[in-house]
Amino acid sequence: MAVLIVAGLDTGGGAGLKADIETVSALGEHPLPVLTSVTYQNPSEVRGYHTLPPEVVREQIRAVRGSFKIGAVKIGMLGSREIAEAVKQETEGLTRVLDPVMESSTGAKLVDSVESVKVLILGSIVTPNVPEAEALSGLKIRSIEEMKEAAKVIAEELGAEAVVIKGGHLSYTDVLYWKGKLYEFPGERVEGFTHGTGCVFSSALAVFLAKGFELPETVERAKRFVEGSIRFSKAEARAVNPLWELERDAHRWRAKGELEEAVKELMELGEKLNPHVPEVGTNFALATPFSEVFAVKGRIVRYGGTIKPVGPVEFNASDHLRRALLKMREFYPEVRAVLNLRYSEELVEKAKKLGLVVSFYDRREEPEDVKRAEKGTMEWGIESAVKRVGKRPDLIYHLGDWGKEPMVLIFGRSAMEVVERVRALSSR
Ligand SMILES: Nc1ncnc2c1ncn2[C@@H]1O[C@H](COP(=O)(O)OP(=O)(O)OP(=O)(O)O)[C@@H](O)[C@H]1O
Numbered sequence: 384m385a386v387l388i389v390a391g392l393d394t395g396g397g398a399g400l401k402a403d404i405e406t407v408s409a410l411g412e413h414p415l416p417v418l419t420s421v422t423y424q425n426p427s428e429v430r431g432y433h434t435l436p437p438e439v440v441r442e443q444i445r446a447v448r449g450s451f452k453i454g455a456v457k458i459g460m461l462g463s464r465e466i467a468e469a470v471k472q473e474t475e476g477l478t479r480v481l482d483p484v485m486e487s488s489t490g491a492k493l494v495d496s497v498e499s500v501k502v503l504i505l506g507s508i509v510t511p512n513v514p515e516a517e518a519l520s521g522l523k524i525r526s527i528e529e530m531k532e533a534a535k536v537i538a539e540e541l542g543a544e545a546v547v548i549k550g551g552h553l554s555y556t557d558v559l560y561w562k563g564k565l566y567e568f569p570g571e572r573v574e575g576f577t578h579g580t581g582c583v584f585s586s587a588l589a590v591f592l593a594k595g596f597e598l599p600e601t602v603e604r605a606k607r608f609v610e611g612s613i614r615f616s617k618a619e620a621r622a623v624n625p626l627w628e629l630e631r632d633a634h635r636w637r638a639k640g641e642l643e644e645a646v647k648e649l650m651e652l653g654e655k656l657n658p659h660v661p662e663v664g665t666n667f668a669l670a671t672p673f674s675e676v677f678a679v680k681g682r683i684v685r686y687g688g689t690i691k692p693v694g695p696v697e698f699n700a701s702d703h704l705r706r707a708l709l710k711m712r713e714f715y716p717e718v719r720a721v722l723n724l725r726y727s728e729e730l731v732e733k734a735k736k737l738g739l740v741v742s743f744y745d746r747r748e749e750p751e752d753v754k755r756a757e758k759g760t761m762e763w764g765i766e767s768a769v770k771r772v773g774k775r776p777d778l779i780y781h782l783g784d785w786g787k788e789p790m791v792l793i794f795g796r797s798a799m800e801v802v803e804r805v806r807a808l809s810s811r
């Protein structure tokens with residue numbers, strides 16, 4: 384199924400047509416991109432925009448309308464009244480999702496007037512954020528109750544088929560008014576970059592409508608999709624990541640394979656490694672670029688004179704190593720893997736001889752409040768070891784504490800780098 388997208392181009396690659404295309408593609412449908420305007424912007428600033436002649440917008444839609452099966456159309460930045468009129472005429476009869484884009488998230492105007500957006504409201508599913516809903520309804524919105532009142536006014540007075548007011552500027556709860564009924568979609572704040580959330584939301588809505596879901600279900604699905612695109616956003620983009628689900632799954636797949644290979648390689652060191660396996664067992668963890676962590680279920684244990692993994696490589700199979708790795712990645716994101724061994728003086732000496740950067744933490748230095756909280760020891764330990772050496776440590780050890788075995792953590796930028804380090808450390 385094809386989804387028609389009528390929108391503006393964001394040169395920062397975060398919002399607008401590019402985010403829409405990615406959303407539609409990532410959700411498995413075919414995007415038909417129609418450009419209304421070129422903006423000059425980055426995630427912090429819109430410098431200006433240039434609208435295309437309405438005839439150019441009209442011709443783009445005409446070129447595809449007859450030759451694709453279009454399930455829905457998402458309409459974003461319109462720019463001018465003339466473009467709005469042309470889009471209205473050319474999209475007659477299609478299921479229309481209108482994101483009434485008026486201003487960018489940075490507060491710059493993206494349309495000549497509110498009236499131009501109103502041209503397309505009749506019969507459309509409209510998705511204003513709170514300021515846009517205020518502009519369309521003339522009401523002040525400070526609460527979920529007031530979102531509901533405004534949604535009703537936009538539907539009843541302006542003739543929208545349905546109204547979804549997005550709560551990104553309020554409490555993260557979205558509200559839908561459809562066929563005389565109100566629905567609430569509770570949400571919680573997700574940490575990450577939010578430039579482009581509105582574009583992704585309305586495109587996802589159009590896709591799910593094209594797939595045939597009923598409105599309340601499409602809103603729920605679109606909201607969850609946006610949450611993922613915030614959570615898995617990337618620093619270099621400073622915007623949402625509509626490809627999050629595909630990328631996350633690809634990274635999971637690769638990390639699992641990489642760790643499985645490395646564990647196999649590690650097993651070759653069986654007899655040499657056996658004396659270095661602690662009472663609690665060894666584990667081996669690998670993080671994806673999204674900081675999801677795989678490890679060996681049940682750990683790697685001593686087995687006769689050799690070693691063996693108890694279970695398979697699985698997602699979230701080691702809480703300790705996951706916490707150590709994620710803390711290390713806050714300082715050195717290139718570090719992706721870690722493995723623990725029993726502490727011994729000779730192991731640490733050997734690491735130093737091999738030229739590895741060695742650091743340690745001492746639980747006697749742990750602040751009382753961290754100790755009492757129980758959970759934070761690992762994080763505190765890694766942080767203090769990192770700060771102690773002032774550069775990226777390859778190996779961190781601690782000498783234990785009451786009931787805690789002394790331990791060595793060996794880090795690496797890949798699972799194989801850790802195996803190579805372990806090989807060198809355990810060779811006689
Ligand atoms: N930090 C966040 N955490 C979780 N959900 C969020 C967050 N920010 C926005 N959302 C959700 O994202 C969707 C888009 O809402 P938002 O109000 O941000 O749209 P917008 O203002 O049009 O976006 P844009 O930044 O593209 O202009 C809604 O479902 C909203 O609840």
Ligand SMILES: Cc1ncc(CO)c(N)n1
Pocket residue numbers: 390391392393398399400422459460484486487488493578579581582
């Ligand atoms: C092109 C474009 N469309 C929509 C938005 C809204 O975020 C934006 N900033 N830029």
